[in-house]
Amino acid sequence: MTAGxxxxxxxxxxxxxxxxxxxxxxxxxxxxxxxxxxxAAAPHSAYLARYARRRPAAMLLGMNPGPFGMAQTGVPFGxxxxxxxxxxxxxxxxxxAVEHPRRPILGMVLTRSEVSGARLWGWARDTxxxxxxxFDQFFVANHCxxxxxxxxxxxxxxxxxxxxxxxPLMDACDRALRDTxxxxxxxxxxGVGAYAERRAREVxxxxxxxxxxxxxxxxxxxNRGWAPAATAELRAQGVEVPDR
Numbered sequence: 001m002t003a004g005x006x007x008x009x010x011x012x013x014x015x016x017x018x019x020x021x022x023x024x025x026x027x028x029x030x031x032x033x034x035x036x037x038x039x040a041a042a043p044h045s046a047y048l049a050r051y052a053r054r055r056p057a058a059m060l061l062g063m064n065p066g067p068f069g070m071a072q073t074g075v076p077f078g079x080x081x082x083x084x085x086x087x088x089x090x091x092x093x094x095x096x097a098v099e100h101p102r103r104p105i106l107g108m109v110l111t112r113s114e115v116s117g118a119r120l121w122g123w124a125r126d127t128x129x130x131x132x133x134x135f136d137q138f139f140v141a142n143h144c145x146x147x148x149x150x151x152x153x154x155x156x157x158x159x160x161x162x163x164x165x166x167x168p169l170m171d172a173c174d175r176a177l178r179d180t181x182x183x184x185x186x187x188x189x190x191g192v193g194a195y196a197e198r199r200a201r202e203v204x205x206x207x208x209x210x211x212x213x214x215x216x217x218x219x220x221x222x223n224r225g226w227a228p229a230a231t232a233e234l235r236a237q238g239v240e241v242p243d244r
Contacts, residue, residue, distance in 0.1 A: 001183075007049040009183045013176050014044070020172035021146065026165050030156055032100040034147040036065055039105065040074025042091035043083070047075045050089070051135040052184065058137070058239050059186040060120075060212075061177075061196040064144040064158055067103045069114035071147040076140045077192075077215075079117030080110045086125045102153035119215035120192070123227040127244050137240070139184060143199050144173045159195055174203045181207060188237065210237040 001009075018037050026033055037044055065071040070078040075089060083089050093107030120140070128134035146169070148156040158169060181189065181204055189207055191197025193214030200209045212233040213219065215226045222229070231241045 001054055003053065004049075006052050006054055006183060007045075010048045010052050010180065011045060013179045013183070014048070017145065017172055017176040020175075021169070024165070024168055024172075026148065026161065029150045030148045030161070031151045032096075032098060032103070032149040034065070034067075034071050034096045034103075034105070034149070035145055036071050036074045036093075036147070037145045039094040039096050040070075040072075040107070042074070043078075043089045043093060043108075044074035046089050046091050047087070051087075051131060052139060053135055054183075055185045055187070056135070056137055056139045057187045058139075058190050058210075058234070059181070059184060059188075060138060060140045060190050060192050061200055062140070062142040062192045063195045064142055065147040066114055066116065067147055067149065067153075067155055068110065068112050069117045070142065070145075071103075072105060072107055072110050072114075076142045077114070077117035077120045079114040079121060080108055081113060082118060082121035082125070084108050086121060087131055100149050100153060103149055115217040116215040119222070119226045123230060126227070127231070127242060139186065141177075141180060143177055143196055144169065157195070170199075174199070177203050188239070190234070190237070190239070208237075 014037055062076055070076055073080055073083045075083045090108055095105050124134045144158050150156055189200045189204060189209050191200050191211045197211035212230045213222055213226060215222050217223060234241050
């Protein structure tokens with residue numbers, strides 16, 4: 001399968017996921033829901049076209065977008081500086097239909113860093129040097145593309161949603177995950193954090209599943225040195241990572 005065919009397959013999976021999620025509704029305390037696969041479709045499509053490759057050694061799987069990461073750029077763990085600088089993705093970003101006044105979408109001109117994304121992509125840059133070298137071995141995706149916010153602007157993660165709302169959301173996202181793994185055929189799927197690992201284990205068959213520490217600044221372990229910890233965890237699971 002050519003690179004163009006891989007990207008086209010992943011784009012079809014993305015389009016179907018967008019269609020599956022569009023009719024879903026979420027209740028208080030969630031007041032706003034952003035889907036960057038819609039208003040940031042251009043940079044997301046560029047990410048797939050440039051960097052999706054078949055049979056990577058590992059697919060790193062995140063949970064869902066943060067308000068200063070993928071919600072702004074359409075790229076998983078999408079810290080703006082890393083996306084525009086190292087990944088070279090600068091496509092235009094639109095606006096969600098209903099924007100939270102405390103969480104405006106500024107796209108590629110946002111000046112605030114997203115710590116988790118800066119750590120993950122910074123590790124990739126410092127370890128592999130170029131995006132091509134990194135994506136020859138890895139791909140990065142999120143399980144759920146939706147960003148949920150409360151009235152205060154506080155981020156709400158999918159695991160905190162009521163079961164009746166979480167069920168249809170998980171059905172759609174799980175199907176997209178299975179289809180993505182079918183197309184990419186990664187050697188293993190590595191959850192970035194416990195939630196993503198659990199989803200992978202519940203959804204996927206026939207592929208080794210693992211986990212690495214989440215790079216969130218809320219994690220004391222990550223704050224003590226996420227990059228060396230992630231490298232050590234990957235190597236312990238049989239994933240080759242070069243010395244920095």
